[in-house]
Amino acid sequence: MNRDVEMSRLSLNQITTENWSLKEAVDGCVRNDISAISIWRHKIAEIGLKESKHLIKSSGLNVSSVCRGGMFPASTASERQVRIDDNKRAIEETAELDGNVLVLVCGPSPDKDIQESRKWVKEGIESIIPFAEQHGVKLGIEPLHPMYAADRSVITTLGEANVLQASLGSKQVGVIVDVFHVWWDPFLYEEIKRAKGNILGFHVSDWKVPLPDIFKGRSMMGEGVIDIPRIRKAVEENGYHDFVEVEIINQEIWDRPGGETLQWMKNSFAKYV
Template sequence: MADLARLSFNQMTAGKASLKEVAESCVRNGIQWIGPWRHAIGDNPAEAGKMLQDYGLKVSSLCRGGMFPAATIAERQKRIDDNLRAIDEAAALNTDLLVLVNGPAPDKDIDGARQMVVDGIGAIVNHAASRGVRLGIEPLHPMFAADRSVIVTMGHANEIAAQFSPHQVGLVVDVYHIWWDPQVYREIARTGERIFAFHVSDWIVPLPDTLMGRGMMGDGVIQIRRLREAVEAAGYQGPIEVEIFNQQLWDRHTDEIIRQVAERFIKLV
């Protein structure tokens, strides 16, 4: 059974609720960690960081950076510049982790797009180190290869991370994206100290929607506890983020969502 003190509530699990609303609900329900998204922190990330600190909340990560591939050199530079800003935002929020969702190919050249991801990380890693921020590569499920990420396995993410310092570039292990992989437990063990984050949700059968069809823990087929035990055996002892994109869940009150998340977390994670 996972310790509730490790539960981090990813802001997107409450859908359109503001960062302040989610923070207040976390405090009311005894949640100590929060995972904000960039679109919700406003124009003053330092102010958002102070608000979360005043609420007594710790920030497990900031989502998202990445999206490096682009059709032109100028556009790729814009993506890099945006990632440099995201690193500064993470530092302002007092988190040491920026989650990288690495984007699709701008054309049919998926191998070229994957090299753009490597080059993009290389362009920002020194700035991240200077700000005390680590970069977490999040491999997505292969169904997202065409529109969200050309990095779709832990094995490939590990190959990329291995080109950089283990203190600076690692992986975000999200059960929704990696549970299906026959090499998943080998790759978790291989990742070791490069496991920078662990995210949980569930895979509903039948899947109602690729993006918006994530389930509450226990409503699907993922062996969540086995995966949690594997990442812990590999050395990860940090916060565990619950990240669920589901409109039916988003239609509920934030307090109700957080209470169910906490209940399922204790019981199933």
């Protein structure tokens, strides 16, 4: 395996260095020969879209994705429309930054009717597909681990995401495979095969035992129980050969110097991904 070629696929998902501004993250990638970045919208908002675009253009970095759209369910039609409008802004931001993929964290139920909320997710995505197509942006449905069903996403398995993608009937929509969210699934490899041609992103981190926190619980690759190389082999066999994002939400890692985190990330990527 040519590790130089493999390392060229490494992308920093910006949440891994949450303590850094977008400028600091861009500069860190350039200094550490990381060729791509996934940008979070709250970091765009801090400095504005125009300055964000300038930073990316001048750096030469690729934008592997923008995080995040979604959060479709809401109690009233007017609230759901507000969320659809925000997703359209996210699509515009992604296009302006020359990103190809907007990651959708689909959202929790506002009440106990989780099935109704899943219907609202489908309706929300359906309503933005033409807008995404006009802007050349793909929509990546990211299933989250079931422990996030109550507060982040009612789409909790890759199987659900595949069914949703198929029901929408649009190649503008695909799925994101994040190892932290899907590694436990007994049907994972069948569902990765089912997603062939529709995988829009691959995210890596690890599941350390015991889990340090529910939200800020991800660990650096190699520290936990996930068989990352096997999952990576499966997504590649089923058509995904684009950037591999390191996405780690962990307070202890956030508290480290960002440059140190990037070096650790590169070393772990080379060894465990």
